[in-house]
Amino acid sequence: MLIFLNLFIIFCMFVIGTLFGSFFSLATYRIPRHQDIIATRSYCTSCKHKLAFFDLIPVLSYLIRGGKCKYCGEKISIRYFLLEVCNGIVFVMFYLIFGYNLKLLSVCLVYAILFVIIGAQVMKSKMTDEEKNEIKKNNKKGVFISELIVALIIFTIFMASAFILTRNYNRNINKMIARSNAISLAVYNMEIALATDYDSLFSKTTTDNIDNIDYSVTTSVTKYSDEDFEKEDLVKKIDVQVDYMFNGENLSFDLKSLKGKVL
Ligand SMILES: [Zn+2]
Structure with a gap:
């Protein structure tokens, strides 16, 4: 029984990790371009078509569409898929190392913050001259601190709600483990x-x-x-x-x- 519950948490951590990976892709792409990361729906970077809910399921959407945009057929970089999968694995590893507690929450948050800050800088360096010129035209310079802060606030809310939702469930599991140790x-x-x-x-x-x-x-x-x-x-x-x-x-x-x- 315990092993199934543990596997269930591992599965949930993987899913949360892939969701974060998907959000990291979005945030690190949009922050250097000074684009809004909350209100604007995700879109295909080549045909700009807005993506529907079913196009946004981490890992699965990529596999189902065979790594291609549903609307224009353009190949989607495998980087998105790999980032989601790796992030899922990283979150599972954090859980296995730190257990399910506040330490895990802080580690995930520090990881998310570092990822967004470093990722945004890396993505900024990969921007085309055309994109850079467009930003200059709009009189925007560098990475906006406000955009970074919004990204971090969203991460915090996302992480905190995920933890609050599963905290009680996890407490019951730990109580069962404590009892089985007592037995x-x-x-x-x-x-x-x-x-x-x-x-x-x-x-x-x-x-x-x-x-x-x-x-x-x-x-x-x-x-x-x-x-x-x-x-x-x-x-x-x-x-x-x-x-x-x-x-x-x-x-x-x-x-x-x-x-x-x-x-
Ligand atoms: Zn497209």
Whole structure:
């Protein structure tokens, strides 16, 4: 079950990454040209035809159209496709390295900011003289800071909403992982208690830290009843309790067993 949920997050991260890649293409192309990056719909750079919603699906649209513009048949640079795919992979890698938390959000944001700033400069250097002259005619110089800021604000909103939408979902997954770790610890300590000889009775508390969560494991081995011991029908009661804290909530997992022999 957990592996499927994890694969689902990886898939979502890939999709978010490709969406970002698609947006990076747009932003780095338009910013040096002083074009609006929000209101103006995406268009084919050769025939200027506005693209419909289905033409804008990252990765898939490119594959379905065989890398050609639906309207003029002009070849679309594979750079767009590769950027989307690579970006999807980068986002998945960030998730695998940092986990799903605020660190991931900051890393993705820093990455997005650097990408737009450097990408816009690279795209600016690739502009044709004709394009440069047109900008000069319109009396615009260099990269507009306001355009960069708009791009960054959009990234921030985009990232933050993606994270807010999936935060609860992810918290539940982490809670399940924490519980499964608690169960593993309980079973492990139970096995040890079961392997000890019949006569030893004890109670001890050990601590363990898994994935930054502190687990306190209390193992107690007591007599099942005095009567049983007198009859030499030795029965021990083994109780393992694992206490841990998850998101400010005190949780515990209890495992009980009996071990006995009839002489
Ligand atoms: Zn076209």
